[in-house]
Amino acid sequence: MSTTLTEQNTILQEANAAKVKAETLLRRLLAAREETNRRLKENDRRDPLEAVTGKSALDKAIDTTRELVRKLNNHVAESAEHCTEETSSSISVNERVNSLPLPSITTFKPLRNG
Secondary structure (H helix, E strand, O other), X not given: OOOOHHHHXXXXXXXXXXXXXXXXXXXXXXXXXXXXXXXXXXXXXXXXXXXXXXXXXXXXXXXXXXXXXXXXXHHHHHHHHHHHHHOOOOOOHHHHHHOXXXXXXXXXXXXXXX
């Protein structure tokens, strides 16, 4: 089944929006890990899961999210390449991806306890 250029552009935009959301999530997870580690150190404590498994829950979430971002980057690049191949346009894949409208992202404000 062949998709139209409009459908391909929609798929590309949705994949790019998912990539941006995943990258935002990754930044939030990294900030949360930094804050958690700081608080644990201040209280002379250690993450119980990390003490047992060698990785905290945040470490595992960060690893998973990094893998998701990697896969989404590949998907966006492949989709952009496919759209480019379907047209006779001379726009490069990077120019095509970078020209996509980005979704609005709300500013992350970490929760403060106490």
